[in-house]
Amino acid sequence: MPKVVAFLGSDIEPTAYAVAQSHAQAGQKTLILVPTPGIRFKHLCGTEFNPQPTTIAPNLEIVELQAIQILSGAWEELRKFVRDYVPADVLGSEVYAGELMVLPGMDLFLTLNAIRQYYQNSAYDVLVYAGIDPTTTLRFIGLPHALAWYYRRFGRILEDLDPVKIANAIGGPLATALLAANFDTQKISTALSQGKEWVEQGVNAVGDPQQLQVYLVTSPESMAIQQTQWLWGASQQVQVPISQVLVPTVNPAAIEAVTAAFSPLTVQGLRGNDRGLVDVASLPNLDTPLKAPPCQEMNVAQRQIKVFLPGLAKHQVKLTQFNGEITIEAADQRRHLPLPPELQNQPVTAGKFEAPYLIISF
Amino acid sequence: MPKVVAFLGSDIEPTAYAVAQSHAQAGQKTLILVPTPGIRFKHLCGTEFNPQPTTIAPNLEIVELQAIQILSGAWEELRKFVRDYVPADVLGSEVYAGELMVLPGMDLFLTLNAIRQYYQNSAYDVLVYAGIDPTTTLRFIGLPHALAWYYRRFGRILEDLDPVKIANAIGGPLATALLAANFDTQKISTALSQGKEWVEQGVNAVGDPQQLQVYLVTSPESMAIQQTQWLWGASQQVQVPISQVLVPTVNPAAIEAVTAAFSPLTVQGLRGNDRGLVDVASLPNLDTPLKAPPCQEMNVAQRQIKVFLPGLAKHQVKLTQFNGEITIEAADQRRHLPLPPELQNQPVTAGKFEAPYLIISF
Numbered sequence: 001m002p003k004v005v006a007f008l009g010s011d012i013e014p015t016a017y018a019v020a021q022s023h024a025q026a027g028q029k030t031l032i033l034v035p036t037p038g039i040r041f042k043h044l045c046g047t048e049f050n051p052q053p054t055t056i057a058p059n060l061e062i063v064e065l066q067a068i069q070i071l072s073g074a075w076e077e078l079r080k081f082v083r084d085y086v087p088a089d090v091l092g093s094e095v096y097a098g099e100l101m102v103l104p105g106m107d108l109f110l111t112l113n114a115i116r117q118y119y120q121n122s123a124y125d126v127l128v129y130a131g132i133d134p135t136t137t138l139r140f141i142g143l144p145h146a147l148a149w150y151y152r153r154f155g156r157i158l159e160d161l162d163p164v165k166i167a168n169a170i171g172g173p174l175a176t177a178l179l180a181a182n183f184d185t186q187k188i189s190t191a192l193s194q195g196k197e198w199v200e201q202g203v204n205a206v207g208d209p210q211q212l213q214v215y216l217v218t219s220p221e222s223m224a225i226q227q228t229q230w231l232w233g234a235s236q237q238v239q240v241p242i243s244q245v246l247v248p249t250v251n252p253a254a255i256e257a258v259t260a261a262f263s264p265l266t267v268q269g270l271r272g273n274d275r276g277l278v279d280v281a282s283l284p285n286l287d288t289p290l291k292a293p294p295c296q297e298m299n300v301a302q303r304q305i306k307v308f309l310p311g312l313a314k315h316q317v318k319l320t321q322f323n324g325e326i327t328i329e330a331a332d333q334r335r336h337l338p339l340p341p342e343l344q345n346q347p348v349t350a351g352k353f354e355a356p357y358l359i360i361s362f
Numbered sequence: 363m364p365k366v367v368a369f370l371g372s373d374i375e376p377t378a379y380a381v382a383q384s385h386a387q388a389g390q391k392t393l394i395l396v397p398t399p400g401i402r403f404k405h406l407c408g409t410e411f412n413p414q415p416t417t418i419a420p421n422l423e424i425v426e427l428q429a430i431q432i433l434s435g436a437w438e439e440l441r442k443f444v445r446d447y448v449p450a451d452v453l454g455s456e457v458y459a460g461e462l463m464v465l466p467g468m469d470l471f472l473t474l475n476a477i478r479q480y481y482q483n484s485a486y487d488v489l490v491y492a493g494i495d496p497t498t499t500l501r502f503i504g505l506p507h508a509l510a511w512y513y514r515r516f517g518r519i520l521e522d523l524d525p526v527k528i529a530n531a532i533g534g535p536l537a538t539a540l541l542a543a544n545f546d547t548q549k550i551s552t553a554l555s556q557g558k559e560w561v562e563q564g565v566n567a568v569g570d571p572q573q574l575q576v577y578l579v580t581s582p583e584s585m586a587i588q589q590t591q592w593l594w595g596a597s598q599q600v601q602v603p604i605s606q607v608l609v610p611t612v613n614p615a616a617i618e619a620v621t622a623a624f625s626p627l628t629v630q631g632l633r634g635n636d637r638g639l640v641d642v643a644s645l646p647n648l649d650t651p652l653k654a655p656p657c658q659e660m661n662v663a664q665r666q667i668k669v670f671l672p673g674l675a676k677h678q679v680k681l682t683q684f685n686g687e688i689t690i691e692a693a694d695q696r697r698h699l700p701l702p703p704e705l706q707n708q709p710v711t712a713g714k715f716e717a718p719y720l721i722i723s724f
Binding site: 331 | 687689
C-alpha cells in the first residue's frame with residue numbers, strides 16, 4: 001500500500017509540490033492528486049494536466065480529480081453491482097454515465113473513491129493529496145474512525161433487529177412473504193464483516209505516520225497561525241498524530257513565533273528557490289516521521305484519560321457520555337473513545353480543561 | 363423569502379462582510395452565514411459568534427454553521443419522519459443526536475439544510491452566505507438545476523416502473539405480497555410533486571438576481587484572475603447570471619487588468635478603510651442588479667444555441683446529446699439544456715467554440 005501524505009493549513013500548494021518532488025527524487029513513485037481546477041498547481045509545475053495521471057518528472061505524476069469524470073467511472077461500477085440484485089428489465093430505459101450530474105456532497109464521496117482506487121492498485125509508493133479545503137481533508141481523515149463508530153453503534157442495532165418482530169409489526173401478506181423469503185443472510189454478513197475489516201485497516205492507517213503523514217502548513221501571520229492551530233486541534237479530534245509544522249519562510253522571528261504557537265511540535269522553515277518555488281533541499285527528512293504527541297492517553301490505574309486538544313479554548317470543548325463511551329465535541333468534530341472494561345459504565349467524576357489537555361477522571 | 367447573496371473567488375471575507383453591512387445599513391434585516399471555524403470573520407467583526415445568530419450591529423446578525431450542531435437538529439427531524447413509517451420497537455435501542463458523527467459529504471448536505479431553514483422561516487431580508495470554498499458554493503447553486511434534471515430523467519423511469527413487472531421478476535410469495543400490499547401511492551405522489559415544486563422554485567431563484575445575487579471577487583494578481591475566470595465559467599454551467607466583479611483595490615492599473623479579463627462585466631474597485639476593512643461606501647448599489655450576459659440564448663428560427671462559457675478554453679469544453687437534451691461538460695459541471703420542440707431529436711450539425719461562446723447548430 002502506498003503512503004498517503006496530506007496537508008492542513010492555508011496556501012499549501014508550494015509545500016505540497018516540494019514534498020512530492022522530494023519523495024520522487026528519493027526514488028519513490030509518487031502521484032500528486034489535485035482537486036479541479038488546480039490552477040495554482042499548473043503554475044507550479046509549469047504544465048497542463050488532466051484526469052489521467054501525467055508524468056511531470058522522473059517518478060513524479062500528477063492527476064486532476066474531476067468529480068464528473070470520477071462519477072462516470074463510479075456509475076459503471078454501480079451499475080454492475082445493481083445488476084446482481086435488480087433484474088435489468090425492471091430499470092427501464094438506460095441512464096448513461098455521461099449525463100449524470102453531481103449533487104452537493106457527492107463530489108467528496110467521489111474524490112474519496114478515486115483516492116481509494118489509487119491506494120488499492122498499488123502502482124505508487126506515495127500519494128500526495130493536495131486538497132486545499134482543510135475541512136474536506138479532515139472529513140476524509142476522520143472517515144475510518146467515524147465508520148468504526150457507526151459499526152459499533154448501529155452494529156448493535158442490527159444485531160437487535162429481529163425479522164419476525166419486523167414482520168409482525170408490518171403485518172398482512174407482506175409479513176408472511178418476508179418470513180418466507182429466502183434472504184441471502186450469508187452474503188450480507190460477509191459484506192458487513194469485509195467492510196468492518198476495511199474500516200479497521202483505515203483506523204490503523206490514520207494512527208500510523210508510516211501509512212498516513214499529515215503536515216501542518218502555516219504562514220507566520222497571526223491569523224494564519226490561529227487558523228492552523230484550530231486545524232491542529234481538529235486533527236486530534238480525528239485522531240491523526242501530528243509531529244511537524246512546515247513554514248515557507250526562513251525568517252528567524254517568524255520561525256520563533258510559529259514555534260511558540262505550536263509547541264511541542266517541530267517547526268521547519270522552508271527556503272524559496274529562484275523559480276519562486278519551495279526549495280526541496282530545505283525540507284526535513286520525510287521518511288523517518290518524528291514522534292508526535294499522542295491524541296489521548298488512558299491511565300487505567302489512575303482512572304484518568306488525558307485528551308490532547310491543542311489550539312482550542314475551554315468554551316470550545318464539550319464532554320458527554322453515551323453507551324459506555326466518552327464523547328468529546330470540539331472543532332466541529334466528535335471523538336468517541338471506547339473505554340477499557342475497568343472504566344466502562346463508570347460515572348465521570350471530573351472533566352477539567354487545562355490547555356492543551358482535557359483531563360477526564362473516573 | 364429573503365434574498366441570498368453569495369461570492370465566488372478567493373479571499374472573499376472582507377468583501378462579504380462589507381456587502382452584509384451595506385444591506386443592514388439600508389434597513390434590511392441581514393444574516394451572515396459563516397462555515398466553521400470562521401476565524402477570519404471573527405477578526406473582521408472583532409467579536410466571537412457561535413451556532414446561534416448573534417447581533418453584531420443594527421439589522422446585522424452572524425451565525426457559525428457547525429456541522430455537528432446542525433446534525434443534531436436534523437436528526438430530531440429525521441426521527442420524527444422515520445417514526446411515521448417504521449414502528450418504534452423495530453429500531454431497538456435509542457440513538458441520540460449528540461453522539462452522531464459527520465461523514466464526508468454530510469456536512470455539505472447539513473449546511474444546505476441549515477441555509478434552507480433560514481431561507482424558509484423568513485426572519486431575514488438578506489442572507490449573506492460567506493462560504494470560502496468556491497467549489498462548494500457552486501454545488502449549492504447548481505443543486506436546483508441538478509435536481510430538476512434528476513426529476514426529468516428518473517421521473518421517466520419512475521413512470522415506466524410497473525409493479526406487476528417487478529413482482530413477476532422477483533417471483534415467489536414476496537411477489538404476491540407486493541401485489542396485495544396496500545401501497546399509499548397517493549402519499550408518495552404528493553411528496554414527489556411537492557419536491558418538484560420546490561425544485562422549480564429553486565431553478566427560478568437561481569436565474570433571478572433579485573432572489574440570488576452572486577458576485578465574483580478577485581484580487582488583481584494574474585493567478586487569482588485566472589482562478590476567478592474559471593469560476594465565472596463554472597457559474598455559467600450552473601446557470602447563474604453574473605453581472606459584477608468586486609476587486610478590493612482602487613489602483614487604476616489593477617482595475618484595468620481585471621476589467622480586461624472579465625469583459626463585458628462591470629468591475630467595481632473597493633476602497634479599504636482605516637480599520638483595514640472594505641469601505642462600505644465604495645460598494646456599488648446592491649439593490650438594482652446590473653444586466654448580466656445570459657447563460658445561453660436559443661434561436662429557434664436560426665436553429666442555433668449560443669452557450670456562454672467565459673474563462674474556459676476549447677479543450678475544456680465537451681458537447682454531447684442525450685435523450686433529446688444537449689449536455690455541456692465544462693468546469694467540472696454538466697449543463698443539460700432541454701430543447702424546444704422544434705429542435706428535439708434533431709441531430710447537431712455543428713458545435714463550434716468561439717471564446718467565450720459555444721455555438722451549437724441544428
